[in-house]
Structure formats: C-alpha cells, structure tokens
Amino acid sequence: MNGDPDRLQLKLVYAPAYTSHSGLKRIYSHYILALNLKRYLKKAPLPDIVITAYPPTTANYFLAKWLKQNSVPYIVDVQDVVSLHGEVTDRGNV
Numbered sequence: 001m002n003g004d005p006d007r008l009q010l011k012l013v014y015a016p017a018y019t020s021h022s023g024l025k026r027i028y029s030h031y032i033l034a035l036n037l038k039r040y041l042k043k044a045p046l047p048d049i050v051i052t053a054y055p056p057t058t059a060n061y062f063l064a065k066w067l068k069q070n071s072v073p074y075i076v077d078v079q080d081v082v083s084l085h086g087e088v089t090d091r092g093n094v
Helices: 024-043 057-069
Strands: 050-054 074-078
Touching: 024 057, 050 057, 057 074
Parallel strands: 050 074
Antiparallel strands: none
C-alpha cells in the first residue's frame, strides 16, 4: 500500500434518493444500490483498501464478499447505532 494521498479515490454507486429512514423507498433504494454495486464490482480494479459505511446491509454484504475473495482489506463505518426504541445502543456491543 502506498500512503500517497494523491492516490485516494472516491467511488460512488448510484441509488435512488429517499426521504424517510423507514419505508419502501429506502428498501428499494438499498436494493438498487446493491444491484448497481454488483455490476460495478464485475469490472472494478482491485483497490489497496476500502472504507465503506453501513447501512446499507445488502450492498455491504456483496462488497465484503468481493473484498474477501480478493484479499482486499476494508474498514466498515457502522453509522446506525439507534435501536428500534430510538435509544443509542452500547457501542461496544454493536
């Protein structure tokens, strides 16, 4: 791995926007993101390392599987630490 910041690249994969954190539009958006990511990974060059955010779960599942198959290290930023009751969960147990 080269520590040169000029080599840093940001790759964005299209997903339709949604306005509510719950509902069918969010589920649909995550589904489309996962499909588009799978298509992208088929032709993507191997990176040195990947940093990804979670959720969405399905897209991260496909990404982690591809990264593991290709021995690429990755970091997952878990962003949803709110339980179903709106309380922050114990970050040590996430």
